[in-house]
Amino acid sequence: MRKPRLSKVAVAVTAAALLPLSLAACSDDSDDKDTKSDSSSSAKPSSPDKGSDTSAMSEPFGPACGTVPKSGKGSFDGMSKDPVATAASNNPALSTLVTAVKKAGLVDTLNNTDNLTVFAPTNDAFAKIPKADLDKVLADKEQLTKILTYHVVPQRLKPTQMDNGNFTTLEKSKVxxxxxxxxxxxxxxxKVVCGNVQTSNANVYIIDTVLMPKS
Structure with missing residues (x-):
């Protein structure tokens, strides 16, 4: 039994269909070359990537940073727009610190002083102190002020400055x-559990233990 032969019409149709494809392939080859030459020239200015790496290094870091709200006034972006005492008041993890700052009458001092670093104890850090002792400190404005100002350095500290540092605090002794x-x-x-948090006037390093100045 003989195989049916393609008709001349079918052959012509097939050839017509294949011709544009072969032309497109040729065109793609030349386009690829042009694209490669264009991309090679545009790929040269890759230095901005280094800038983005530098910028990433200035982002907040640490295991507790994931608990910070993603949006709103308590987020990193929201905190960056407010002075430090106000910014802390919008972060639920710092509510005990904020209460202490208010009792000591330090809200205006912290909000109106430029270029600070604040080591901010979390609620869990305050919870390490026996309740009777904490209540006693909260009721003693002079002692409370001494402890809180020991957590504040009158300059903005970058992470790299903290590798091996000694800094005088507002309380006048060193950390x-x-x-x-x-x-x-x-x-x-x-330990710093979330570091390099920016507010409008301070760098904040959230810590897991309350710092105690020497008596």
Whole structure:
């Protein structure tokens, strides 16, 4: 039994269909070359990527940063627009600190002073202090002020400045910082759990233990 032969019409139709494809392939080859030459010339200015890496290094870091609200006044963006005491009041994890700052009458001092670094203890940090002792401190304005101002350095500290540092606080005694990368401690006892949080007038390092100045 003989195989049916394609008709001349079918052959012509097939050829007509294939011709544009072959022309397109040729065109694509030349376009690819042009595209490669264009992309190679436009790919040269890759230095901005380094800038973006630098910018990423200035972002907040640490295991507790994930608990910060993603939007609103308590978010990193929201906090960056407010002075530090106001910004802290919008972060639920710092509510005990905010109560202490209000009792000590330090809200205006913190909000109206430029270029600060605040080591901000979390609610859990305050919870490490026996309740009777904490209540006693909260009721003693002089002692409370001494403790809170010990958490404030009158300059904005970048993470790299904290690798091995000693800084005079508003309380007038020094805090020691150590660490590198995204792991830092204050006074060899309190860990930074969310660092380099920006407010309009301060850098904030949220810590897991309340700092106590020497008597």
């Amino acid at each position: 020691k910082t150590s660490g590198s990368g995204e792991s830092y401690e204050v006074n060899d006892a309190s």
